[in-house]
Amino acid sequence: MKIEFLKFATVQEVYENYISKIRPINRIQTIEAIQASGYVCARDIVSPENLPGFDKSLVDGYAVRSLDTKGSSANLPALLKVVFEVRIGEIPSYRLQPGEAAWIPTGGALPFGADAVVMVEHTQAFDDLVEVMKPVAAGENVMKCDEDVKVGDVVLKGNKRIRVNDIQLIVQLGITEVDVYSRAKVAVISTGDEIIEPWMKPSLAQVRDSNTYALVLWLKDMGFDAQRVGHVKDDEEALYQVLKSCLDNYDVVVIAGGSSIGTRDHTARVIEKLGEPGIIYHGVMVQPGKPTVFALVGQKPILGLPGNPVSFFVSSRFFLLPTLRRIENEDEFMPKPCGLVRLTRNVPSVQGREHFVRVKLKFEKGDILAEPLFSETAHLSNISAADGVVRVPSQVEGIYAGQLAEFYRF
């Protein structure tokens, strides 16, 4: 059996020389703002309005002319005449005169003449009078009409992925439609002679395909236009035909499986036959996830993900996802940890490759402990038991118990 020893890329090389250089898709569509969650914003969104749009009381209390409260105290309160009550949603037509006050609820519009609000807790009311027991400065307890957002402010930048929070802001400003990039169309192909469908009963040595089903679920949960194209046996001509058709109809093609040398070789041959530049990297210095293949046919990325479920999982999250984010024009497409966690045990590693270790979290009075789940890479049960992974960077030989590590949630 002849073996070709392959050259592996570093994780950094994959990000810099492969993912960063992928040409993003450029299909822009206009959609309703409340449908835009998960899409990447195609251009800067500029506010057409001020927010809140009127001078707004931040508390329940009395709108006053601040000068009238000067020097007031519990012993020597300022006595003001309550001339009306501000109704929420309405602009009072009456202009407050010196010595006058108006009841105002939280969210009410400041009447003309008033420049501050005294909190109700610092007042005492008698009939149509109110005693103010604490002075207020001009502007106190008031939100100015353009304090939150000004006309012309960029409220959402192009090339950012839109979250529900962003939608809340733009809806508030009366923006009902946004231009977004279309979602990436992702073809997922399952390969390998040993692979059978999930509802089938395996004979010995066969393996159900859970990888591509889980991958497509996960991608769809994130809004990608992902589809499981089907299963292809280890047959070069069949794989060639399926890949060719996928390249015509999708933005990204994922080939799952093929972790053994035989399958890997023939997948590589098929990719090279499809066109230039072909395979960019044959594998990457990461554990698990090493046998990930990075290819381009024309401008279209083809990723070969390892068949081992745990490697598959790590490759999907750390290589496929950034590829999809890049291709959807997101400017920050690199994986980011969701926080730091403290390791409960030493995690040894090997210098020169990144290492992702599955962990289970424990929350203890403001601290977050991460218990490493050591086991064979191939253990699928640990993917279900783990809360996520911590990263051991390639330049260290491990992380000690008690130290902090970057945590990535599953």
Added chain:
Amino acid sequence: MKIEFLKFATVQEVYENYISKIRPINRIQTIEAIQASGYVCARDIVSPENLPGFDKSLVDGYAVRSLDTKGSSANLPALLKVVFEVRIGEIPSYRLQPGEAAWIPTGGALPFGADAVVMVEHTQAFDDLVEVMKPVAAGENVMKCDEDVKVGDVVLKGNKRIRVNDIQLIVQLGITEVDVYSRAKVAVISTGDEIIEPWMKPSLAQVRDSNTYALVLWLKDMGFDAQRVGHVKDDEEALYQVLKSCLDNYDVVVIAGGSSIGTRDHTARVIEKLGEPGIIYHGVMVQPGKPTVFALVGQKPILGLPGNPVSFFVSSRFFLLPTLRRIENEDEFMPKPCGLVRLTRNVPSVQGREHFVRVKLKFEKGDILAEPLFSETAHLSNISAADGVVRVPSQVEGIYAGQLAEFYRF
């Protein structure tokens, strides 16, 4: 204006005396495993099979009898006869005899007689012979047939929310259907005379409703069966009728808005009219989010969320979400931070109340810095600018720059 000073609950009291005591819904349904993401598992799922189900090679190399490799080295290799090649997905019928080896790919089934695999890197092949340059122990580079999962293992516990990772494991085991609790039906009602629909142009002092639209989007993204029932003006009879109908048709009712004392009072009166026990807590010692109302009519929770968008946001995530997780039978329904982050500036707080501070993250060589976005609570633009919040616990007066804090992603 008469003011009732209300008694506020601590966050702990809300979790212990309100949320923990809500009776979960008990509607169980059977669904396809690959549809189960986001549902809460209704009973323990027990594996019907071993995983991987056969003794599996973890590497590309040669299946051997480990005894035959004893004492081998690069200078004095063991010479074995290669008698066949294991095909992936097939169980070899030939039993390996002493002095024999078989080529085996990663994922291949170990032939009878063999008990270990020599990695190809430690071999040298000549015609039908192979030199083994390093001894292997019994079991080396082999995954035993029940090493990952054993028949009868609980692979997914009841009352856990099902993630895609869990689905991957159960699909791998041939489990195609699961019993889950039905998703909670959530009614979201918008209130307040000042509130108009998002597509309307506000006159001065009016405010578009972005809260309930964003809330429903967010809840639906998480798979809850949430619906915006509509907007109700500040009219007690109208609110009574809407709430009564929602209590008949939903599991949880959310009333949004009503941050001013007037609206709050009348919402409170309506809730009390609907039935016992009525309002449990009139507010909570948290900043922002204080004017959150917790009520029960019979066994049904009604939550009154503050109208101020930032308070609304914090209340949804820290009070409504745990309520929904509890009602869907999830045993771990409390909010959990997603990691620790390091503050770039001092965050002062007030002892006796929890404080959530919006932050923007910066990633720096293995560290995660959180820049607090100080501003008025009412600033909506900060919800869009922030990556999430850090928590300042009620028993401290603040957190210093450089210290770690719990981070909750938006």
